[in-house]
Each structure stands twice: as C-alpha cells, then as structure tokens.
Amino acid sequence: MMKIVQCVPNFSEGRDLEKVEEIVSVLKNKEGFKLVSYEPDKDYNRTVVTLLGNPNDIIEALIPFTKKCLDLIDMNHQTGEHSRMGAIDVIPFIPIQDTTMDECVEYANTVAKKINEEFSIPIFMYAEAANIKARVKLPNIRKGEFEGMKEKIKLEKWYPDYGNAEIHPTFGVIGVGARIPLIAYNIDLDTENTKRTGFIARTIRFSSGGYRFIQAGPVFLESRGHTQVTMNILDYTKNPIYRVLEAVKMEARRYNINVPSCELVGLIPKTALLKTIKYYFQVEGRDFNEDMSLEEITKYSIEYIGFRDFDKSKIIEANI
Known part of the structure; x- marks a missing residue:
C-alpha cells in the first residue's frame, strides 16, 4: 500500500487572486501528489491549500512554494480577519494511509529544516511535532501574530526550533506540525x-x-x-x-x-x-x-x- 499524507499549508493572501494563482502554480500537475484544492478567502485574507499524496514529493514541492510566498507576500502590509504569523502561517502533516504519526513528525522536521536552511525563515514545531509542551497548541505560538513575534521570538522561551531568534523581516515565521485530521x-x-x-x-x-x-x-x-x-x-x-x-x-x-x-x-x-x-x-x-x-x-x-x-x-x- 502506498504511503499517503495530507498536507494543508495556509498562506497569508486571499484577496489578490493573481498572486494566489502564481503561488499555487508550483503545486499543480506534479508527480506523486495531488493538489486537491486551494480556497482563498478575502475576508480572512488567507488561502488554505490541500495536498494529498506521497510525503517526500510533497516536501520537495513545498520549497518552491515557500519561495513564491517569500517573493509575493510582505507581512508588513498584510491584514485580515484570521490571525497569522507568517506569509505561510502553518504547514501541518496528517497521516492518511500506511503512514504513522511518528513518520509525519519526521516529515514535518524534514521540511522545517529545509525551509530554514534555504530561506533563513524561523520555524516553530507544533502539535505532535512540538518539542516543548507550551508549543503543542498552535494559538500559544501564534499569540501576538506577525507584529508581536518581532519581540516575542527574542525571549528565551520562544526561541524557534529551527533558525535564529529573529523573524524574517517580510515573511515572519512558520508553524510546522503533525496532527490528526482537523x-x-x-x-x-x-x-x-x-x-x-x-x-x-x-x-x-x-x-x-x-x-x-x-x-x-x-x-x-x-x-x-x-x-x-x-x-x-x-x-x-x-x-x-x-x-x-x-x-x-x-x-x-x-x-x-x-x-x-x-x-x-x-x-x-x-x-x-x-x-x-x-x-x-x-x-x-x-x-x-x-x-x-x-x-x-x-x-x-x-x-x-x-x-x-x-x-x-x-x-x-x-x-x-
């Protein structure tokens, strides 16, 4: 049986549909996984992307996806009804078929390390992938949002799991996790x-x-x-x-x-x-x-x- 995970990256743009299309373009028609849907919402100013398929292929595709978000979204000028802390706010992995939660934790850490090394974007691990109890619940990490994270991340208890204790100036930070279907x-x-x-x-x-x-x-x-x-x-x-x-x-x-x-x-x-x-x-x-x-x-x-x-x-x- 083939390993299948669901991955649901949420990015902080839901109003400029040209930008949304350009960002998700790097996820379309790829081998190994399916872009099931992407749902932009202009009130939330957020797009929820749903991917389903081979975890390793999804991980590789998330690198150019992150680059698109980095190039096209400046969090200093982003507002919306949904709380957020980065141009990509979260990347959760969910076990679906022939995949364990422990494996999803490994996938989460793999992509977190790759994104940080490539783009110097700080990463917080959450849910089943959390390394610290206070970070299991995503709202605890996200509290203060992008604007508050500039100072929050400098506190020792909120040093990121990957990267330096300083937000990316235009991108912010990302929460990467593993969880059951939410x-x-x-x-x-x-x-x-x-x-x-x-x-x-x-x-x-x-x-x-x-x-x-x-x-x-x-x-x-x-x-x-x-x-x-x-x-x-x-x-x-x-x-x-x-x-x-x-x-x-x-x-x-x-x-x-x-x-x-x-x-x-x-x-x-x-x-x-x-x-x-x-x-x-x-x-x-x-x-x-x-x-x-x-x-x-x-x-x-x-x-x-x-x-x-x-x-x-x-x-x-x-x-x-």
Missing part, C-alpha cells in the same frame, strides 16, 4: 453583530468553558454581510459536528439569530460526516446505513449540516 468548520449566523457572535463562540470554546477539542471565535464576513462562529474541531471523535452545531443553534435562539448555513474549509474524513448523519437519522427515527455511498453522504451532509459550497471532492476518501 475539521476547519465555520457556522454562519444571520447577523452583523460580532459581539453576540463572540458570546456564542465562547459557549462552545474549550478555553472559555465549552467543549474540549474546540477552538472558536467570532468573525464578520464583509463580503457576505454576516458573521461566523469560526472554529477548529481538533478531535471529531470526541466532539462531533452535530454537537457543536446544535449548541450554536441553541445559543443563537436566545438572540433570535438564524443559522442559515455552514462552511467547511479543506477536507473532512468520511467517518466525521457519518457520525453526524447518524445522529440526525436517529432523531428522525430513520434506519442508518454505515455503508452509504459518498454521493449519499454528500447529499445528507448538505441536508442536515447545512453545508454550502460542498461536494464529494471535500471528502478525503473521494481523493484517494
């Missing part, structure tokens, strides 16, 4: 009130007393004219989509706010969708079939979860 999931709220959206986000966010494995916050999407509870579900086996969706709907009712739709950024494991579809089938007293097709899973995900801009290609198993 679900980047956003719930649309039919309101422009970010304060109320923030109250709702706090009820589900673990750090403020909500659900474990949930990171969440409010954001206003100017292009769509409404807010979102934007979140990462770090372990969908412990807290599935339906639980956070129903909690947000319940909290939104107290403010008479509708929840019209949801958004998925990147890919999602089939089992994560089946877990939530099963819940709604049970609510309605319907017979549930674990072996439903990807087409059926897509249909019911749109029906019950309310995904917009969603199709079969967003499911990991459809791309293997």
